[in-house]
Amino acid sequence: MSTGTGDSATPRTGPGPEGPVPILMYHALAHRPAPSVRALSVSPEAFAEQMALLGDRGFTPLTTAALAAVWRGRGRLPERPVLITFDDGYEGVHRYALPVLARHGFAATLFVSTGWLRGPYDGGGAPDTMLDWDQVRQLAAAGVEIGGHSHTHPQLDQLDDRRLGHEAARCREIVAAELGAAPVSFAYPYGYSTRRVRRAVRAAGFDQSLAVGNALARRGQGPYALERVTVRRSTEIGEFARLVDGRSVGRLFAGDRALTKAYAVVRGARRAGLVLGARGPSGN
Structure with a gap:
């Protein structure tokens, strides 16, 4: 089983470790996804086509832990590194992605929201059909790194310190209990x-974390702020090719990045209001 701790995950050949590296972010793989996740879903056929392109162009997918190990000075990157990551824990990762990954011999990382997965910790609220823990174990046994994605999938930057710490620690605790190794x-x-938020995730025991950013990952971003690029249902194969080749990433995601910056201001103001409300008008 893989939670990313094995030495075999660290590549030992290839060019220097500076990057940049495309980290692909997927969510649901489904023919008919729920409306709320459709925009961020990918059809099984499109995913298979995208993985075939990676294989044809000589890319070597790594786990998140393997990339982080290289950027901490252990090993070297392969010739054309890429990361394939899945968020939340949708059932289609097992049904559709796993056979394709196995066929190509590709590594990947799955980040699970433990309170959304089917089973004893299911708190409800999942937006579509999710994995169960037997399926997660099968993915781990196949070499997919299993990472954490919080317990209930909140906006972590809006939580108080106690709830923030609980979300990260509870997620890690459950994955460790189910897989026998901590993510x-x-x-x-x-x-x-x-x-x-980054301090809390580190304090919970995680060694590295991924954001979004819609930019290529670089060593200088630091292990707790590595950026990814979003793969959507609308991502055509030509655009996908440009993403993994690192061409026009800024232009392709210019609108997303502007919205992200604007919403960061809103979230910061909202968080400040919550803190002020908790302390009272005197600020105590």
Whole structure:
């Protein structure tokens, strides 16, 4: 089983470790996804076509833990590194993605929201059909790194310190109990993080974390703020090719990045209001 701690995950050949590296962010794989996740879903056929392109162009997918190990000075990157990541824990990752990954011999990372998965910790509220823990174990046994994605999938930067710590720690605790090894990688729900959130994730025991950013990942971003690019239902194969080749990423996601910056201001103001309300008008 893989939670990303094995030495075999660390590549030992290839060019220097500076990057940049495309980290692909997927969510649901489905023919008929729920309306709320459709825009961020990908059809099984499109996913298969995208993985075939990676294989044809000589890309070597790594786990999140393997990339982080290289950027901490252990090993070297392969010639054309890429990361394939899945957020939340949708059932289609097992049904559709796993056979394709196995066929190509590709590594990947799955970030699970433990309170959304079917089973004893299911708190309700999942937006579509999710994995159960037997399926997660099968994915881990096949070499997919299993990482954390919080317990209930909240906006972590809007939580108080106690709830923030609980979301990260509870997620890690459940994955460790179900898989027999604690996860080492984390992905922020909605991609939102602040310095306080990153500290809490580190304190919970995670060694590295992924944001969104819709930019290529670079070593200089630091292990707790590695950026990813979003793969959507609307992502055509030509656009996908440009993403993994690192061409026009800024232009392709210019609108997304502008919205992200604007919403960061809104979230910061909202959080400030929550803190002020909790302390009372005197600020105590």
